[in-house]
Amino acid sequence: MTTMSDLSHDLVEEIIRRVSITSLGAARSTCKLWNALFKDQNFTKHSGTSSSAKEIMLIMIRGCRAHLMSLNLYDIHNRKGWIDVSVKEIGKLNQVEIIEVIHCHGLLLCVTKDHSRLLVWNPSGNIKWIHPKSNNFHTLDRFAIGYDNNNHKFKVLRFYYWSSHIEYEIFDFKSNSWRVLDVTTDWKIHRRGVSLKGNTYFIAHGRLQVEHGEFLRCFDFTRERFGPRLPLPFHSCLDDSVILSTVREEKLAVLLKRFGEYEIGIWITTNLELNEVLWSNLLKVDVELYAKPFRFPHGSFFVDEKKKVAVIFDISRETWTNYEPYMVQQGGYYTGVDLKESDRWMLMCSYAPILMHIQ
Template sequence: MVVKILPKVPITSLGSVRSTCRTWEAISEKHLLAAASKNQFLGFILKDFDVCSMKFDLQGIHDDGNDFILPSVKEVSRLDQYEISQIFHCDGLLLCVFKDNNNSRLMVWNMYLNQVRWIKPSDVFNRFSKSGVYALGYDSKTRNHKILREKSHGDFGYEIYDFNSDSWRVVKGNTPDAYTQFEEQGGLSLKGNTYFLAVQEYPVRFEGDEEEGVDGEDTSPTRVILLCFDFTKESFGRRMKLPFHSEGDGQDQVSLSCVRDEKLAVLYQDYKTLDIWISTELQPKASWSEFLKVDLMTLDGFPDDFVAGSFFIDEEKHVAVVFEKEVKIGSCCSAYIIGQDGFFKAVKIGDAPAQYNRLPFVCTTAFAPSLVDLKNVKTSVKRKRKFLNLFHFLVDLFLSSSS
């Protein structure tokens, strides 16, 4: 009976299930790990600044019968008291950035253990911007999780939050210059590192092109590129080419996704076509294979004003599920399943938003329960910090009394 019921339980409620007994804990973990093999996609979506969990099952999409199961979208009760502007997923953890632009905290949530860690800025002036650059990843050698953010005050630069030490430090490795503009919600975690879509605002030179006899400099005034932040080295890598040319001027649309936490997928849409590529290699140089190319003009019932946002793909069924980037008041939230030979299906995933809203979406086809204990900050580190604070206080007191 339990085995039949648990697959229907939302992923955000499994934390309560696992705490009931060891048997239920094992069954709930097995349920999550088996989801990807059953064409079930687990993820999160933002609607009116509320975080909702979503379960999307692609079995039966090509059938005319009743085998296709409509997506399940449910508001996360654990987070319903907060207004959230950005969400990022890595390794079973969810990083939440709040809508308030004078934010004094970030929140990381382990949905499986149902634990939360509140993170304060490095100083009172560096509050967290609702539209700032953020990333969640981990050190591949130690599995220590970290957060990257762009500083909001003072000199241009980036900071790293270290989960083990519960502290911030300045990124000393390679960082982008001021002419590189990151796309909002444009970062995606893959194997512990984060890949960003960015717009380079001057002619771009890509390393290695000259060796292949290709002109390495792009003379366009702007170009969308791919950048990787390595959480092990704590440094940005070199610029990487995408398999198409986009100037990032709003005339087309570019989005990133991942395939089973193994490969990147990138979507490119202009006014008449939608193309998706999958990475065959990312290091030391990006290479891509075309997954799907669709002439949107030939899809009967496809909306004329559609702008692609987040997406995910099913390699086995050779289809892509694409979500609208923006949803207007009075229109329902929809997902569009697009495949080869003109296959197209529109699926409603929720009611119209209360306000004009963007729909950032975090989806993973390889969701696994995270056992990262967010409450376990090393006691020795806390003691050391308290000792240093006391030491600095006594030094200041001594200096002031001596003067």
């Protein structure tokens, strides 16, 4: 009788590729051989779950629990010739109550509701708890996750502002400890960052806020330093809505909606280095004719470069507590997207599953 250990390596890899993301933990516990494969970096780096090119995977929070969602850009057009979009739930990620989730290379950094600790999670069922040096984390703390490009070891950045005081700390997975970074900045970060190729990018502004407008800053987890000021493809200030996103883990994207105006613009990078960035405009849409105004105080968006379609999550104008998705497309098309749920949805981020073992 054939057992699990008798299956070829190629067949096991193909089986795991077809396993539902939310069932990877169970697959890992099937036998000792499979559990060992999940710890093999050569296997996990090249073995992700398969997904359709027309689907974008999201992590969304509802009731302080993370849910795995699939955003589908339909190939079929509607009667007006525009692309249709749907969002459906794939599974629930059952862990402690969280209020924020940040994605980096298959890992999810989760901030617990009580700010007592951080949880790093991946779909293979592997988790890691990160505790503060003393007491709890502060409600004003900001976090980012990335990795050293020399050895692919993950790190967590923590920073917080106390009046004129700014402090930066980093948690190294290898040493399993926090240490203070000797970093001095004359600018502040006030928007959520996004991770791309091991680094995290932020929208920042000078201490005098609107003196020189907003700009891009990259935190390099290899050197553990912020890079130089990088230009955005426009001039903006704090009242404008500026949101960062990624394009399939390959490019950076930025959305601009100026305060009091109706035009939405989205740009993507054509070249992105630590010391240089070049932008190209992807689409512009005027939403003046639509009843619900866009403001995006803390929103997020996901874009399909080929179809020139963006799905934007914005605060509901009816409840002011949950997010609602809308789709915009080059040529002026704008429509709501049905989540098929009446419960409150909160923060969300894109997600690309990779079976990366947590050190």
